[in-house]
Amino acid sequence: MVVDLILAAWVRLYQYQYATYIKQKDNVQEMAEFSLAGIKQVDAVRYQCQYQGLEQPGTSEKSDPVELVITGIPPPGISLSPEEHVEMGTNVTIRCWNNIYGVAFYLHKDGLSAPIQHQKHSVGGTATFTLFGVTPADSGTYRCSYRIVGFCLLFSPLGDNVTLEVIPRPAIPGDNGGASRDLVAVVVGRWVAVIVFIIILTVSVLLVAQRRQMQRHERTGDTSRSPEAVQFQVSPGDSEGLTYAQLQAVTPSTHPPASSTTPEPPIIYAEVGTRVPC
Template identity: 50%
Template sequence: MAPMALGLILGWCLVAASRAWHVPQPSLLLHPSQGVSLGDTVTLQCHLPRLAAWVKFYQEGHLISYKYPGKEQDRAEFSLVDIKQEAAVRYWCQYELLYTARTSETSEPVELVVTDHRFSPPEISLSPEKYVETGTNITIRCWNQDYQGIFLLHKDGCSAPIQHQDPDGGGTATFTLFGVTPADNGSYRCSYRAKAYPLVSSPLGDRVILVVRPTHAPPDAGVPPRQPEAVQFQVPPGDSEGLTYAELHAVNAGPWLSGLPAAPQPAVIYAEVGTAGPH
């Protein structure tokens, strides 16, 4: 057999063997994943294929638990009870097949953010206030005089902070929303995290509400002009010419006159509609 053909066959065999021995990566979830405070209980859930395997749980690289969920289970659980500040770190899991001793990759890490209610919530301000036009730049300031740390900007409905900022030791952070649109409508709040414990958070502060007005079309756009209405006007007695008059109420003359100043009172036009005959 030619060397090139033999090399291709061996390469194919190695790829096939690698795929056959591939162990899928597990995934790790926290329950609950948000709103965890000091003293709460959090459960780590490691999801894996329905294979007989031992599951390992890690806290910042250190093995903290080793569990066997059983052959028919697709997940293993480990609970953290009476959460302390030290528990606000990253976690991941991994599993080892029971009969082959092959080990999976570790899961993607998850961060446990813990709220410490001993921290006072930050203050917040919005400029310009509340109602703005589309395209406006918005400034949101967050501050706290008691603690220093990293400030985070939250929007209600978003699971993760939308911006964060380290004010370099100061107690105020300034966030900017550039060229806002109606999609930016909503309530915004701030929190901060102590630098010593980057995943320990203050409670959320008060909210500010942003309402972005969409750009409107001109009021007269697409509206057909009204026809003038004629109202009969009484002929003054003793009119030697025997004329008949009508009172015509002037209306908007259309977009070609829109630049002219509006009259303070409705205009009245008198038109000759009949005569007594030739002299």
């Protein structure tokens, strides 16, 4: 670890969040350099530096932490079930393993910076990840890594990869997806509208025809109606003492006379005797 300075009485190296320094260099002129030999798993932590100035006495704040990542541990193995090509909606299992116990496994997908799944406590050096109901979006290349529990910065390199290809389900003949369903719905809707219009038009025509027929019957009337009243018309008596009466039958009607061609009501003549018998 290298620290750039101008003049310092001393420079100290700390493990992150620890109050006690682990190394110190005195009378630093321009730069302080710290070396860690024989790196072990416990050395995979964060580090900070602090110094005391000469020209301006006083102690500085601790620097931003830096991470020490240890590599060189073996990468994990990986397997895929079912094999590579699967149909959409299938559950896919990815297994990761190594020969080290007490590790946390991570599942990575190429193209994504962060792991997509992780398993904190593996059983027997093996972790199982499941992708439920896969879709074409799940197609891609997958890898595994692991971290030794208790050492936040001790990660394995990415292992071998497996490739998953999700095959879309074959389309139903005549089904072109949402666009076709929308087109069918529009066509059906238009046919329903046409049928309703035809029904309404037919009912309207029938009602008009029935109304006209009723009006025609009302104008024609019934010519066989019986007389309701009798009008008497009496002529002068003759030389024999007979009197003739003219009887005119009046037919009731609720309508005004249709025309001048309508036949006159019948006239009934009756002979009436007015003399007293001998």
